[in-house]
Amino acid sequence: MRKHRGSTQTDEVDVDMTPMLDVVFILLIFFIVTAVFVQEQSISLVPPPPSKDEPDKSNPVILIQITDRDVIFVNDQLTDLRRVGPAIERFRADKGNSSILIVPDDDAHNGVTIKVFDAAKRTGAPTMIQRKSAQNS
């Protein structure tokens, strides 16, 4: 008799968790399924805000133009994509610490422009991208 009473007491304390577990499982599965861990390697093409203490005009700018046919001109010299880095180095050796301005035509391709940007960044020079249309207006 005493044993029996003890067993009913534990039965009362034991709340049935199964429906709650079901709900929690469904929520869990929903969040697992909808979780997207997007990871992107990305670079900023946005020019930094102009600093006041360092006027840009002190250094000559290396101008890299990319035409609508992905032809690259570094300071008006026709340059192969693979030779952009060395060309920049040469101009920088001549003219000191100049910054780089990349002016792609609007019809130039993204891949080429990014590659030129990459090559320019690798030389360590401050690099900016400016649109051709923005420059004209």
Next chain:
Amino acid sequence: MAGQRPSEEMEEAELDMTPMLDVVFILLIFFIVTAVFVKEPGVDVNKPLWSVDLPTEKPTIMAAVDNKNQIWIDKKIVPLAAVPTILEKMKAENPKAEGVIQGDQFAKIGTVLDLQNIFLAKKISVKVSVKNQ
């Protein structure tokens, strides 16, 4: 005796679910907290190559430009003129959003920069996605 046996059997059948429930709850909370509902552009682009390894980021607003120069946002092709309103809506849902533009290697840089200007006009920080070689 006859009354006792069924109760013993029931106790054996009933597993203690509490530790499991704890684990499931912790997992649930983890997934709720980390859930960012990123609307992927829905197009596979051939990203431009980059020479050095860059830190990965977790963007929340994504737009893509494919090799036919079409803009994709949230699995739909959208005209450039419709992008500002879409971005406005996405930013309202997620004010601290960071944008990423996935441009194909053969997308026109003009379109990518147009998109970038729209992102910046809506005060969303934006970067252009690249792939490490």
